[in-house]
Amino acid sequence: xxxxxxxxxxxxxxxxxxxxxxxxxxxxxxxxxxxxxxxxxxxxxxxxxxxxxxxxxxxxxxxxxxxxxxxxxxxxxxxxxxxxxxxxxxxxxxxxxxxxxxxxxxxxxxxxxxxxxxxxxxxxxxxxxxxxxxxxxxxxxxxxxxxxxxxxxxxxxxxxxxxxxxxxxxxxxxxxxxx
Ligand code: HEM
Ligand code: HEM
Numbered sequence: 001x002x003x004x005x006x007x008x009x010x011x012x013x014x015x016x017x018x019x020x021x022x023x024x025x026x027x028x029x030x031x032x033x034x035x036x037x038x039x040x041x042x043x044x045x046x047x048x049x050x051x052x053x054x055x056x057x058x059x060x061x062x063x064x065x066x067x068x069x070x071x072x073x074x075x076x077x078x079x080x081x082x083x084x085x086x087x088x089x090x091x092x093x094x095x096x097x098x099x100x101x102x103x104x105x106x107x108x109x110x111x112x113x114x115x116x117x118x119x120x121x122x123x124x125x126x127x128x129x130x131x132x133x134x135x136x137x138x139x140x141x142x143x144x145x146x147x148x149x150x151x152x153x154x155x156x157x158x159x160x161x162x163x164x165x166x167x168x169x170x171x172x173x174x175x176x177x178x179x
Pocket of ligand 1: 018021022025026069074089093094096097154157158161172173174175176177
């Protein structure tokens with residue numbers, strides 16, 4: 001297929017929100033995987049607190065993004081894009097928004113039922129629960145399940161992006177590219 005050439009780009013603000021989210025989510029995955037392997041102690045407490053604080057930033061950023069998105073529709077795709085691809089892409093994007101709400105919420109709930117305090121860079125936040133091992137485990141499992149689903153979707157998203165770039169539809173791949 002030839003390059004769609006004139007595919008319209010997202011706005012600068014949409015790009016800034018997209019790539020800040022990507023950076024934050026990548027840090028959260030790395031931090032999450034690293035901290036759960038640490039032995040109990042001050043280092044584990046420090047990295048858990050950092051993960052929770054950054055996770056809350058991701059939650060707030062998500063709502064900023066939703067607010068922006070409600071007022072700014074994404075640029076239309078060129079007619080050369082098959083309908084099934086357009087549907088798949090919007091399905092993946094919509095599921096991202098849902099998961100980026102569920103992931104921090106399940107983390108917050110897991111933390112609330114763990115018996116440990118939840119704070120945002122040192123600022124104490126209300127606990128939504130009490131020390132309860134089964135509930136803590138339930139929300140931790142939900143948190144992990146969301147993160148696995150998020151990883152799978154990120155994989156599908158990147159394959160979609162690469163398929164455009166590798167089949168010569170570079171302008172489609174550049175819709176979210178600031179440069
Ligand atoms: C944490 C990882 C990521 C998340 C959560 C994410 C989320 C999203 C969402 C929600 C949209 C749709 C924007 C909207 O219409 O509101 C989008 C679009 C896009 N993303 Fe990502 N993304 C991620 C990583 C990436 C990566 C790594 C790449 C490139 C390698 C990428 C490339 C793109 C492109 C090109 C678009 C525009 C799609 C189009 O043409 O409509 N994304 N992304
Ligand atoms: C988009 C935001 C977030 C992402 C992508 C994320 C991702 C992760 C990942 C990948 C892990 C490691 C899971 C494992 O391998 O066991 C993890 C663990 C954890 N996260 Fe998050 N997280 C996010 C937000 C939050 C928030 C907001 C909180 C709490 C306020 C939180 C609390 C926790 C806790 C307590 C654990 C440890 C669970 C355990 O004991 O195994 N997370 N997170």
